[in-house]
Amino acid sequence: MSERVRIRFKRQGPMRYLGHLDMMRYFQKAVLKAGLDVKYTEGYHPHQIMAFAYPLAVGMETYGDYADIEFNTVNDPEEIVKKLNGVMREGTYATGAVLLPEKALNAMAAVEAADYEVIYDIPGCSCEEVKEASKRAVETLLSSESVTAGKSGKNIREGILFADVSFTEGENRLILKLLSGSKLNARPADVFNAFAEAFGERKAVSRLIRRLEIYGKNEQGELVPLGSEGVL
């Protein structure tokens, strides 16, 4: 018997340069340090049963990523959060946990979409100019029929569910909601590149990409955060 817990976490600061495998290794160690009753696979080299919803790219921060971990017994998922945060101080923290129903999809299969913000500047450009140019660029992005992904060359326009710009605290942000999944996967870096292209001469330069939330679907087919009740 075992119980699966979906842990929501954020990652900030220099830890964002870790690759996905290193993130997993970091979590495995944190689980052991926290003394959690984690479940292991059988065999000569048993390992923890752990699955991440959506690998984080090197350089990306997150406010809302998820990892499913199996435990032998769980009293209170919130206690797992507390214990993990008791041993993590490097820039990755658990922000919530829910016990998954047995029928829940595995974390990766459940992912349908994600929110992002891309913080950017346009070197050598004044505030007002940036705002104007950014608004025009996002309009151009949304009205174009084709947005090409860098690596695959695929058209990912359909994958852009939402895009807008915001200017607060002296930072310029491109806010995105993007489809993710095996059929169509829109990556924020690709969408940002298309946005940056739309500036024409002056290039926008991305400073930081941050994932804000990951969504799955509920029975009604609506997008809901991966850690909410009723997610498939």
Next chain:
Amino acid sequence: MRFEDRKTALPDEVLMRVDKPSRYTGGEPGSVMKDDKDIRCRFVMCFPDVYEIGMSHLGIQILYGLLNSYEDVWCERLYSPWTDLDKIMREEKLPLFSLESGRPVKEADFLGITLQYEMCYTNILQVLDLSGIPFYSKDRTDDDPIVIGGGPCVYNPEPIAAFFDMFYIGEGEVVYRRLIDLYEKCRDEGVSRQDFLHEAAKVPGIYVPSMYDVSYDENGRFKSMTPLFDDVPARIRKQLVKDLDSSFYPLYPVVPFIRATQDRAVIEVQRGCIRGCRFCQAGQIYKPIRERSVDTLEYQAREILKNTGYEELSLSSLSTSDHTGLKRLLEYLIGYCDEKKINISLPSLRIDAFSLDVMDKVQDVKKNSLTFAPEAGSQRMRNVINKGLTVQDILGGSEMAFKGGWNKVKLYFMLGLPFEEDEDCRAIAELCNEIAKVYFDTVPKEERHGSVQITASSSFFVPKPFTAFQWARMNRPEEFEEKAKLTKRAVREQLNQKRISYHYHDSGTTIIEGIFARGDRKVAPAIVYAYEHGALFDAWTETFSYENWIKAFNETGVDYEDYIFRLRDDNEPFPWDFIDCGVNRQYLLNEWHRAAEAAVTPNCRDKCAGCGAASYGCGICVEKR
């Protein structure tokens, strides 16, 4: 400061362009942050190789933990930027920085560099260069940190002496507090750099090269070294930890984010070795052997595993099988680790019923191999090198292992040893063949899963200071190649040759290593020349260029052949004679003569050979036998 608020020294745009950016960001679990206003001394500890190698080194973890346990000191880490970042730093004139504070190395009080192998010497220059610190100690000013070297290569520091303000000879745990106190006092009193170096030269174990004058004979060979001042000692005595149980050991080591070469919890079982293999420097310079008690080791293993979350534990020491409490320790660890689902990574053990039982418990027999390091193929040669491993040990051990289901055997040899004949090379092939024969004789056909696989590899022998072979002539590259080919041919002639694969290492690195091992102060300009002509990461085959090095010696007028291809006279003075590592020259000379007769000297546990290390009054020398 919260870790996520730390600024990385390198801008995002640079980090996103280099391989494995986490090599350069710091902030790992176990790393220590301090506030400038709380400290009086910033100590940058450097391992001059890439992060994954440097982070695997136990010695740095010990010193890092120890120095950071001092309130007034902040010890930070530094590793060599890999070639991709190296290029960017030069192009964009970015100063080299330490991992914790991200601040320039040049602003530190000390830059400590650990010297684990000779082939890192150009990486020392890279670190100095990128930091903006002059290569030569004599060109440095108050704006530069004190550059101090430590580690096994300091047992002949002369080829790199000009690049260092000082070295510590021995185990760092003992020296640093006193040195830092002196430094802080001198700084408070406004003492000049020169005068501080002079004072430091009086601290036991500290060697300040600029306080000594070296003379050469009419052939340009090293003759003598004399202190420039009356109050500077003529000989430097190695400092060591007398009791491992009460010495500092890091229970919260830094745990790298990215996978390091040795990425696991480590307990240090003992220091030193009872066996006096005549080629082996580690066996002499860490004498006498000092064990850590099983109780301490069990405690440390539990604590470290708990504090790091590592899923693997390894035991560090030379010749672990010689620890008197090993059986009890391993029994405990196997039980503990099994319960906690932790893997034990076994050190190479002497193959016998006990070790096979242990291996069977913690490894997948089908996947793992037996390891033997006979170092030489014939019994006569093993007597010459004083390797107490007999053909019965090897064949008997193999037989037992084959019965237990093993079928892979790895063997390590050396070629180019003193007094070696062609038949000794052929004996390597014959020994491999014998092992295969044991397999076929022991394991009935129907029980064979796959067949026996024997992998033999040979490295080329480099004579090292403070060994019985420090007088020996090193083979020329042609001789090495010939011997390797001879061995290879002999392998091909064996009945079971299909079951044996044989590899040998490159001879180019060996030659350069040999020059650094026994060279003197005249070598330094060649290292600078080679570095300025592109030598870097010489320990890596992809970056090493033999031709570049030979050119460097020729261009700087260094008669490198004289250091290596010459049999030394019994009375020839050596550049490293000023170091007193406990083991005296007379003992080594006797061993050299005994080697010529292929006479075996018993190990410390069987009978004291009177090497001189008993003067430390600790470890095996004072234990009851």
